[in-house]
Amino acid sequence: xxxxxxxxxxxxxxxxxxxxxxxxxxxxxxxxxxxxxxxxxxxxxxxxxxxxxxxxxxxxxxxxxxxxxxxxxxxxxxxxxxxxxxxxxxxxxxxxxxxxxxxxxxxxxxxxxxxxxxxxxxxxxxxxxxxxxxxxxxxxxxxxxxxxxxxxxxxxxxxxxxxxxxxxxxxxxxxxxxxxxxxxxxxxxxxxxxxxxxxxxxxxxxxxxxxxxxxxxxxxxxxxxxxxxxxxxxxxxxxxxxxxxxxxxxxxxxxxxxxxxxxxxxxxxxxxxxxxxxxxxxxxxxxxxxxxxxxxxxxxxxxxxxxxxxxxxxxxxxxxxxxxxxxxxxxxxxxxxxxxxxxxxxxxxxxxxxxxxxxxxxxxxxxxxxxxxxxxxxxx
Numbered sequence: 001x002x003x004x005x006x007x008x009x010x011x012x013x014x015x016x017x018x019x020x021x022x023x024x025x026x027x028x029x030x031x032x033x034x035x036x037x038x039x040x041x042x043x044x045x046x047x048x049x050x051x052x053x054x055x056x057x058x059x060x061x062x063x064x065x066x067x068x069x070x071x072x073x074x075x076x077x078x079x080x081x082x083x084x085x086x087x088x089x090x091x092x093x094x095x096x097x098x099x100x101x102x103x104x105x106x107x108x109x110x111x112x113x114x115x116x117x118x119x120x121x122x123x124x125x126x127x128x129x130x131x132x133x134x135x136x137x138x139x140x141x142x143x144x145x146x147x148x149x150x151x152x153x154x155x156x157x158x159x160x161x162x163x164x165x166x167x168x169x170x171x172x173x174x175x176x177x178x179x180x181x182x183x184x185x186x187x188x189x190x191x192x193x194x195x196x197x198x199x200x201x202x203x204x205x206x207x208x209x210x211x212x213x214x215x216x217x218x219x220x221x222x223x224x225x226x227x228x229x230x231x232x233x234x235x236x237x238x239x240x241x242x243x244x245x246x247x248x249x250x251x252x253x254x255x256x257x258x259x260x261x262x263x264x265x266x267x268x269x270x271x272x273x274x275x276x277x278x279x280x281x282x283x284x285x286x287x288x289x290x291x292x293x294x295x296x297x298x299x300x301x302x303x304x305x306x307x308x309x310x311x312x313x314x315x316x317x318x319x320x321x322x323x324x325x326x327x328x329x330x331x332x333x334x335x336x337x338x339x340x341x342x343x344x345x346x347x348x349x350x351x352x353x354x355x356x357x358x359x360x361x362x363x364x365x366x367x368x369x370x371x372x373x374x375x376x377x378x379x380x
Contacts, residue, residue, distance in 0.1 A: 047094045048112040054087050055109065056191050066110065069102035080293060113195070131178050132196040138171050139193065140275045141234065150194065153186035197279070215262050216280040222255050223277065224351040225318040234278065237270035281352070295341040296353065300360025302335050310361060317350035
């Protein structure tokens with residue numbers, strides 16, 4: 001009996017010691033692991049908002065990286081996008097993390113972006129929804145102001161900028177709640193507006209709505225090839241229901257007769273349809289920018305050296321698809337032969353491609369002209 005008791009004691013002591021060691025070490029070990037995980041997640045929580053803001057303010061880069069995250073490790077891509085290169089140099093922790101697994105990091109950024117999107121227009125925040133919706137419509141109808149404010153939100157607090165843009169000044173006076181909110185934090189408000197805009201963009205061309213996508217695509221191409229009509233309709237969509245305007249523009253009249261589904265939809269709410277067309281147009285514009293920035297810049301240089309071609313294409317970009325026009329300008333014909341990428345973009349979307357190229361025209365034309373045609377020194 002005593003022998004059995006002593007055996008049980010011998011067997012029990014090591015087990016109790018092992019249990020004691022587990023209990024004493026367990027909390028420390030368990031506390032250590034979450035701490036390291038917490039630190040990692042803290043770093044990530046800091047990285048994602050910063051990178052998301054960068055993506056919001058660089059939609060062309062964002063679209064390409066979301067389509068192909070591996071581009072972030074592509075040296076040529078980085079060199080062609082100095083803003084991305086500069087951001088990565090200034091944020092080594094993002095560069096390191098995205099470099100290890102671009103796809104994983106981009107998926108986390110997209111999830112973060114969706115959460116921010118939901119916060120920006122959460123159902124309970126009706127005031128914010130109304131403000132964002134109203135301001136988004138203003139931005140849609142004033143693309144020049146929109147482009148500058150998205151590039152530099154602080155301009156909204158610049159008196160000189162407001163005075164030079166009376167439409168913005170008037171809007172702010174009529175919407176004090178927007179003025180107050182955007183004044184507190186222009187960058188934050190503009191990011192929310194861009195998320196709201198993307199959400200509306202997705203609704204406008206959602207895959208399930210195939211008919212609407214076709215209608216918008218067809219009407220967008222019509223607008224691209226008739227820039228004068230497009231300019232007037234974007235300023236005043238109600239002209240779409242004006243008989244006199246239609247009679248003075250037979251191309252529009254003919255298009256509406258051939259596309260009754262567009263005529264019906266645009267007749268119900270011209271303003272809404274035009275806003276969706278503009279969103280569709282911006283989406284196509286971003287795609288064009290995303291594919292061939294080098295082609296856009298190269299064509300801008302060409303226009304800078306050929307002012308006659310540049311002025312005619314600025315007035316009517318669809319001339320790029322006019323064989324007679326191209327043949328009468330041998331330099332343009334030669335350029336298009338040597339640059340099939342530029343020719344393809346000019347053919348598919350002349351207005352957006354020409355407008356995109358124009359930003360490289362003014363900055364390059366003067367220096368080149370001075371180098372090629374130096375002014376003679378005045379004689380004493």
